[in-house]
Amino acid sequence: MRMKRITEGFSPGEQSVRINGSHQMSANKQLKILVLAGDGIGPEVTQQAINVLRSVAELGGYDFQFTEALIGGVAIKQQGSPLPTATLDAALESDAVLLGAVGGNEFNQLSPDKRPEAGLLGLRQALGGFANLRPSFAWPALATNSPLKPEVVEGADILFVRELLGGLYFGEPRQWDREKNSAWNTLRYTRDEVVRVARVAFELAAKRRKKVTSVDKANVLEVSQLWRATVTEVAHDYPGITLDHQYVDACAMHLMNTPRNFDVIVTENLFGDILSDEAAVITGSLGMLPSATIGGAVNLYEPVHGSAPDIAGKGLANPLGAILTAAMLLRHSGNLEADAEAIEAAVRHVLEQGYRTADLARGNTPGVQVVSTQEMGKQVNEALNRIIDRSQALHAV
Ligand code: IPM
Numbered sequence: 001m002r003m004k005r006i007t008e009g010f011s012p013g014e015q016s017v018r019i020n021g022s023h024q025m026s027a028n029k030q031l032k033i034l035v036l037a038g039d040g041i042g043p044e045v046t047q048q049a050i051n052v053l054r055s056v057a058e059l060g061g062y063d064f065q066f067t068e069a070l071i072g073g074v075a076i077k078q079q080g081s082p083l084p085t086a087t088l089d090a091a092l093e094s095d096a097v098l099l100g101a102v103g104g105n106e107f108n109q110l111s112p113d114k115r116p117e118a119g120l121l122g123l124r125q126a127l128g129g130f131a132n133l134r135p136s137f138a139w140p141a142l143a144t145n146s147p148l149k150p151e152v153v154e155g156a157d158i159l160f161v162r163e164l165l166g167g168l169y170f171g172e173p174r175q176w177d178r179e180k181n182s183a184w185n186t187l188r189y190t191r192d193e194v195v196r197v198a199r200v201a202f203e204l205a206a207k208r209r210k211k212v213t214s215v216d217k218a219n220v221l222e223v224s225q226l227w228r229a230t231v232t233e234v235a236h237d238y239p240g241i242t243l244d245h246q247y248v249d250a251c252a253m254h255l256m257n258t259p260r261n262f263d264v265i266v267t268e269n270l271f272g273d274i275l276s277d278e279a280a281v282i283t284g285s286l287g288m289l290p291s292a293t294i295g296g297a298v299n300l301y302e303p304v305h306g307s308a309p310d311i312a313g314k315g316l317a318n319p320l321g322a323i324l325t326a327a328m329l330l331r332h333s334g335n336l337e338a339d340a341e342a343i344e345a346a347v348r349h350v351l352e353q354g355y356r357t358a359d360l361a362r363g364n365t366p367g368v369q370v371v372s373t374q375e376m377g378k379q380v381n382e383a384l385n386r387i388i389d390r391s392q393a394l395h396a397v
Pocket residue numbers: 102103117120121273304
């Protein structure tokens with residue numbers, strides 16, 4: 001028996017979810033971008049992403065307006081809150097939010113609701129984006145950089161769709177009862193929360209290799225049983241997409257054994273957090289991974305890596321995750337697919353030229369040149385200018 005459709009009136013192929021943000025670049029080519037550089041290496045990598053966006057604006061005749069505000073540890077220090085009201089207001093008024101990183105060792109003693117991370121979680125909740133897209137791509141030039149064998153990582157191209165507003169991160173009740181020496185968090189999902197993120201995964205898979213792997217722990221958790229049943233139901237609306245299910249422990253292993261077998265992976269908040277860091281191994285460094293959070297009022301763009309306080313301010317950080325995040329911003333908030341691809345092509349080019357930040361310089365590979373955060377950003381920017389110039393020249397003939 002054919003299962004009843006989940007959403008009345010929805011027909012396959014119809015755009016049922018917003019893959020692009022509701023705030024889009026207006027006809028006058030303006031995009032208001034709120035920059036939240038945050039802590040640690042956040043400011044230095046974000047600066048490189050902004051430089052690249054400025055180049056795109058100049059070459060394409062767009063008007064990108066950048067405003068800055070505080071979040072995380074720096075906001076705690078200067079304004080007494082990890083998410084000041086002024087920051088939240090500015091975020092809700094912007095077309096897109098570009099974030100660096102939050103967190104620092106000096107805040108480790110604070111309770112979770114007072115830490116820099118609470119600012120980020122509060123921002124995610126306020127903006128409302130529930131689908132966090134985290135691509136993990138095996139850049140050919142970095143094939144020998146991964147600790148995995150080149151023949152294992154070659155051709156891997158995975159898109160994680162991490163549910164971002166539910167699960168243990170936000171579930172109530174939550175508490176550490178110090179008197180009773182007991183602590184608890186709540187893992188809860190509703191069917192609607194699973195439906196909406198599953199739809200994003202299927203829509204995106206339709207534009208890729210048409211395969212969705214849903215990851216859960218349905219052999220143990222009721223929440224995962226609801227997750228699996230719901231994703232299975234949603235799949236009926238997407239007959240062209242193959243769906244399979246994996247337990248999270250098995251998935252963690254398959255990711256390292258056969259990363260090429262994955263296309264889109266959809267999973268709940270905490271599993272997605274863990275698996276996407278693991279998938280950085282395929283790329284060779286966590287510093288390479290970008291992310292975009294869509295589905296809410298304003299899209300949020302942040303590299304997957306953290307604030308790395310130990311290397312902050314030393315020019316050692318890899319800006320490519322932030323730069324690739326800028327490409328996602330152009331794609332999902334600017335509808336500027338060609339410009340997004342130009343940035344990705346520029347990154348590919350500088351990697352092929354042998355430029356590496358310290359995190360990418362494993363071993364002594366011949367032809368490799370170790371460069372600073374700033375120099376890497378500059379190389380990408382120069383390559384981008386050449387790529388866009390060339391494509392404009394082609395269009396002019
Ligand atoms: C991430 C980070 C965050 C998360 C932290 C900083 C709250 O690890 O974006 O992956 O757990 O979501």
